[in-house]
Amino acid sequence: MVQDSSSQAAFKQYFAQQLAQTLGQALPQQELDRCFKGIKILEPRAGKGFWQAGNGNVGLYIVMAGKVRLLDHNNNLLTSLEASSTFGELTLFPEESFQPYTARASVKLKVCYLAGELLQPLLRNYPSIRDHLHRQAVLRDLFLLCRRNGFFENLPREGLLKTLSLLKPYTLEVGTLPDSLLNNQKLWLLGHGELLHGSGKTLNAGSIYTPSQLKEGNSWQVRMPTKLYSLSNADSKIALLHLPQLSELIESDATPLPNDQPMPALAKTLSAVAPAQPPPQRKPKPKTRRVYFPNPTVKVSHWWQQVTQSYPFFAQQSSSDCGAACLVMIGRYWGRRFSVNRLRDVANVDRNGTSLRGLAAAAESIGFSTRPVKASLDRLATEKLPAIAHWEGRHYIVVYKVTRDRVIVGDPAIGQKTFNHSDFKANWTGYALLLQPTAMLKEAKEASVAxxxxxxxxxxxxxxxxxxxxxxxxxxxxxxxxxxxxxxxxxxxxxxxxxxxxxxxxxxxxxxxxxxxxxxxxxxxxxxxxxxxxxxxxxxxxxxxxxxxxxxxxxxxxxxxxxxxxxxxxxxxxxxxxxxxxxxxxxxxxxxxxxxxxxxxxxxxxxxxxxxxxxxxxxxxxxxxxxxxxxxxxxxxxxxxxxxxxxxxxxxxxxxxxxxxxxxxxxxxxxxxxxxxxxxxxxxxxxxxxxxxxxxxxxxxxxxxxxxxxxxxxxxxxxxxxxxxxxxxxxxxxxxxxxxxxxxxxxxxxxxxxxxxxxDAEPEEDLQQQSRQSLPQLRGHIRFEQVTFRYHPQSDINVLENLSFEVKPGQMVALVGRSGSGKTTISKLVLGLYIPTDGKVLIDGQDITSLSLRSLREQIGVVNQDTFLFGKTIRENIAMGYPSVVV
Missing domain, CATH: 1.20.1560.10 (ABC transporter type 1, transmembrane domain)
Known part of the structure; x- marks a missing residue:
């Protein structure tokens, strides 16, 4: 595969910067080259849960673009990560008992995955890198623990992280709590274990407490091996600079703050004294071999294509698929076989086709760098081909070669054709999309032959x-x-x-x-x-x-x-x-x-x-x-x-x-x-x-x-x-x-x-990727939290934007607005027919993306504006869901 050396060098430099920030130090060139060769670029679709602690791959994920959401075991949003953020550090330390979480893709997500096999030599050879990643894993664990407490739920992320970095860990065995933890301390956070006060007060995992309130007269007992994080009086002054809202807690005389959702005690003990040992080597899971059709157009065959004037061709499946089919042809030219259906989705193809912008987004998702141009045929001949040309104002074709008197194109509707310059100019609108392969092209997922x-x-x-x-x-x-x-x-x-x-x-x-x-x-x-x-x-x-x-x-x-x-x-x-x-x-x-x-x-x-x-x-x-x-x-x-x-x-x-x-x-x-x-x-x-x-x-x-x-x-x-x-x-x-x-x-x-x-289209409820809960008897409590929706992530138009409202059980609400204002869209979001681009839709307090849509829709009555009646009796249409019911 011929690669644009400048784009590859730029990406490698960007990757090196991100990796140095992630590991806490720059790597030698040899180690950097090894990591660069082994990275994988993932682009899960919006709304898809693609990683889960304990069940996901061991390794580190770096967010390159877009946004990823971290959710707890109940699918409640803990935080959102943007570009340059990382997650997955906890998988590198299996001997630790960190809080589990899952990752769900949001808008235009692109993450870089470094497998555990790549990172293990770094952890062994560079103790500073190991310590840095371990601190990051502990800090993330504390952050997620705090997010489950009502007081910390909406505090600024950066300020909270800086504050948590000031906490000192203490490993406590069964017995009396040392007096040193009662003096000059402002805040306690229990990672796991249990503390019992003489007054009968019990602190469990996830509890946050100010010890000054009960240090007089009675003592604290450690009921089981406990991990305690404490903020000293001296560090509390720095913490208040990072997080002024903390003053409401550490300077008040209020009673202790219990966690809204107490965490169960964890069995393993975290050791703050003993140096952490390298995690045991895990055998990679055997990969299922996929059968592929023979690849007819790898890079070494370009010279043969030039001689025979025969280039890759892929026929469109419908008139609207011409753009996606063009990308498939160009992918085959560079030796890659992509799924036209996946490209169709990424390019936002509808019944009218797609735009150059949509094609550019799809091309970049599989590893091409793109540049839309409006040019003359002479200018196009000087560019690196193949390229995609806009044809007859409503169609796309692939331009493979421009000679002195001919233009060779691949038309997804009719096959390979040759035009003279005048005929080509008469049908070409002058717009084209130039594509050049990058290092990420070889990592893009290919289509399997079904x-x-x-x-x-x-x-x-x-x-x-x-x-x-x-x-x-x-x-x-x-x-x-x-x-x-x-x-x-x-x-x-x-x-x-x-x-x-x-x-x-x-x-x-x-x-x-x-x-x-x-x-x-x-x-x-x-x-x-x-x-x-x-x-x-x-x-x-x-x-x-x-x-x-x-x-x-x-x-x-x-x-x-x-x-x-x-x-x-x-x-x-x-x-x-x-x-x-x-x-x-x-x-x-x-x-x-x-x-x-x-x-x-x-x-x-x-x-x-x-x-x-x-x-x-x-x-x-x-x-x-x-x-x-x-x-x-x-x-x-x-x-x-x-x-x-x-x-x-x-x-x-x-x-x-x-x-x-x-x-x-x-x-x-x-x-x-x-x-x-x-x-x-x-x-x-x-x-x-x-x-x-x-x-x-x-x-x-x-x-x-x-x-x-x-x-x-x-x-x-x-x-x-x-x-x-x-x-x-x-x-x-x-x-x-x-x-x-x-x-x-x-x-x-x-x-x-x-x-x-x-x-190849993904089901509405992909139970293999994420199990869904059946909804018990519906009460009818609906809440929209900062919901934004657009029909495709690449679209510039939001049908709904930052919409928040609540409908209580038994309440009657009418939505009034002009045509196209989003009334029907709201009803479809409630039914789970659409997934929010951002924000959450809660039904009886549960995120709709974690619910069984069948159990939800079975309990909702809907009369659409364009109701369809089957060729049956009125009774049979009404009782379609329950044929045996008496109407």
Missing amino acids: FWQFFELMKPHGLVLFEVLIASILVQIFGLVTPLFTQLLLDRVIVQGSTLTLNAVGLGLLLFGLFQIAMTGLRQYLLDHTAKKVDLALIVGFIRHTFRLPLNFFESRFVGDIVSRVQENQKIQSFLTGEAISILLDLLTVFIYVSLMFWYSWKLAALVLLIVPPFFLLALIATPFLRRISREIFDALVNQESYLIETLTGINTIKSMAVEQTVRWHWEELLNKSIKISFSGQIISNQLQIFSNTIETVATTTLLWYGAWLVIQNQLTIGQLVAFDMLLNNVIAPFQRITVLWNQLQEVLIAVERINDVL
């Missing part, structure tokens, strides 16, 4: 498929009987004139033929039975996943696009349980036929093997044409069906405006285009079949010709020649069907691309 995952559906039917294999082998073995018996008839029975032998051979042919028919029928029945089960699993699983997707997935796509993807499952099922298995089984038994052919004549058998490569060569040559026409057929069919669905859905508007004829004409144009493309596809398929038949005819004729010559030379009998010819058909047929299978495979690969648009 096609092979569909074979997982075959595993539950392994026994049936084994029976199919046995039946296939028997069919092929009994298929040998006919050639052998035919040879026997011609070479012996007819020559000897034996009627008895003729009757025996004829009866044998009949019996074996009937048995072969029975085995073939049984094999087909088992395949059909498996096909129906696989079809059911595919469709049901696809629909189940679709229903679990968030609302914005459906709002950014046309209904026809989603319906067409449901239909694509049928192609995958037919391929898995149809021709693919049949041809595979036939190819496995071809070895039996070829072995018998060599027994007859090695010369003829060798000639047969020379026939096989042309079939494979034909399939490879036809691949680009088949893929292109398959995509065009799919796109044309989807456009036609989507428009028809929209037409029938909006028939009220169409009739009101009296535009039936105009709409029908447009649909007929789409239908004619679909039929023409399908006809072109059929022509290509027929031509492929003609070439295949030609190869078969030439091969058969040549073999018979040469075989007859061998008979004349007495090197082969007539019976052996006829038997060889019968075997030849069984050998050539599977290879001839490969061309048909290859055509189907191209269609299936296109179908998989379309289906992945749905399967």
